[in-house]
Each structure stands twice: as C-alpha cells, then as structure tokens.
Amino acid sequence: EPEVTQTPSHQVTQMGQEVILRCVPISNHLYFYWYRQILGQKVEFLVSFYNNEISEKSEIFDDQFSVERPDGSNFTLKIRSTKLEDSAMYFCASSDGRAAEQYFGPGTRLTVT
Amino acid sequence: GEDVEQSLFLSVREGDSSVINCTYTDSSSTYLYWYKQEPGAGLQLLTYIFSNMDMKQDQRLTVLLNKKDKHLSLRIADTQTGDSAIYFCAETTLNSGNTPLVFGKGTRLSVIA
Numbered sequence: 001e002p003e004v005t006q007t008p009s010h011q012v013t014q015m016g017q018e019v020i021l022r023c024v025p026i027s028n029h030l031y032f033y034w035y036r037q038i039l040g041q042k043v044e045f046l047v048s049f050y051n052n053e054i055s056e057k058s059e060i061f062d063d064q065f066s067v068e069r070p071d072g073s074n075f076t077l078k079i080r081s082t083k084l085e086d087s088a089m090y091f092c093a094s095s096d097g098r099a100a101e102q103y104f105g106p107g108t109r110l111t112v113t
Numbered sequence: 114g115e116d117v118e119q120s121l122f123l124s125v126r127e128g129d130s131s132v133i134n135c136t137y138t139d140s141s142s143t144y145l146y147w148y149k150q151e152p153g154a155g156l157q158l159l160t161y162i163f164s165n166m167d168m169k170q171d172q173r174l175t176v177l178l179n180k181k182d183k184h185l186s187l188r189i190a191d192t193q194t195g196d197s198a199i200y201f202c203a204e205t206t207l208n209s210g211n212t213p214l215v216f217g218k219g220t221r222l223s224v225i226a
Contacts, residue, residue, distance in 0.1 A: 004155075006155075033213065035213075035214075035216075041218070042117075042216050042217065042218050042219075043156070043201065043203075043214075043216040043219075044216075045213035045214065045215070048212075048213055056212075056213060058213070091155060091156060093156075100143070100144040100146075100161055100163070100205070101158055101161065102158070102214060103158060104148070104155045104156040104157075104158070105155050106154055106155035107154075107155050
C-alpha cells in the first residue's frame with residue numbers, strides 16, 4: 001500500500017540553525033500539507049501546497065518557514081533560523097483532492113537546543 | 114475559529130466496547146475524521162464520515178454523527194490491547210482539495226488486559 005515517507009525521523013539542531021525536513025508524498029497525489037504537533041498539544045496545520053504554490057497557510061507559518069517541491073517526488077519544509085519553540089513533531093500529509101482523505105507520514109521529531 | 118474538543122483519557126477492559134467522543138464548533142464542517150496514533154508513529158486514518166450521514170460502520174468501528182449537537186463518536190467493539198493509542202478527531206470544510214484539517218487534542222485509550 002502506498003504511504004507517505006519522511007526523513008529524518010529525528011533531527012536535533014541548535015537554535016538559529018536552518019533545518020530542512022523532507023517528505024515523499026504518495027505518488028499520484030497532488031495536494032501536500034505540513035502539520036506540526038508540539039508535545040501534548042493539538043496537531044496544527046501549517047501550510048498546504050498545490051500546483052507548485054502555497055494554497056493556504058496558518059499564522060504559524062511566518063517568514064521563517066518555506067516549502068518547496070524541488071523535483072517530482074520530494075516536498076520539503078525549511079525553517080530558516082530555528083527557535084526553541086519550533087521543537088515539535090512535524091507531519092507531512094498528501095491527498096489526491098478528489099476524496100476527503102489526507103494520508104500522513106510518520107513524522108519528523110525536531111528538537112531545537 | 115473552529116475548535117474540536119475531546120476528553121483526554123479513556124480506559125477500558127479488553128473485550129469491552131470503547132466509545133470516544135468529540136465535539137466541534139464549525140457548523141459548516143463537511144467531513145469528520147478519526148485518526149489513530151500509536152506510540153512513536155504517525156497519524157493513521159481510521160475512518161471518516163460525510164456530514165450528511167448519521168452513521169458509518171466499518172468492521173469493529175462505528176462512527177455516529179449528531180449534526181444538530183455537533184457531536185461525533187467512535188465506537189470500537191471488542192476492544193483489544195492493540196487498540197491502545199491516541200485517537201484524534203478532526204474536521205474540515207472541504208471546499209477544495211486542499212482544505213486543512215482541524216484536530217482535537219486526542220483521546221488516549223488504554224486497554225487493560
């Protein structure tokens with residue numbers, strides 16, 4: 001069964017450093033998303049992406065964040081200058097848009113020290 | 114904004130039924146979802162229901178929707194120890210293929226053998 005994959009599973013970085021989180025969505029899907037879950041909190045929407053551009057973003061997704069689809073398979077989230085409060089589990093999701101189903105990857109745990 | 118609320122904990126004995134409840138505020142919610150998160154894993158889509166339905170059954174899972182009260186429940190029949198996980202309720206107003214999901218905080222289900 002096709003699945004969303006994410007790398008790395010765990011990333012530790014120092015405050016102020018740039019990180020890139022990688023995702024490979026399901027191959028025939030056209031819509032891509034990033035969500036995050038701070039420990040003990042709700043899963044929160046960050047951004048959605050379709051047709052090589054951002055469709056919607058939340059207020060969390062400020063200028064420190066960017067997304068890119070650098071090739072036909074990867075979807076990346078970049079945090080330019082990480083802060084302690086960026087520590088969270090980051091989930092990538094994809095959907096084909098025709099149905100209501102969003103499929104999530106296993107997540108990348110980002111720890112900012 | 115939209116809000117989704119769930120009780121945080123539920124403990125049941127193996128073999129009993131579990132009922133996990135959720136309330137939401139957005140009256141224009143189109144789809145309502147249940148996701149399962151096992152320890153260290155991502156979000157697994159269990160089932161979802163369209164807002165014009167009252168009930169959906171899928172093997173041991175039964176979803177009930179009371180649209181008037183904005184109440185969603187997930188019943189797991191014959192609960193097994195492998196059902197121990199966090200269950201997230203989520204909703205969306207699916208206007209296009211890329212509408213974000215709004216999640217609750219999750220209900221931690223503990224199954225006692």
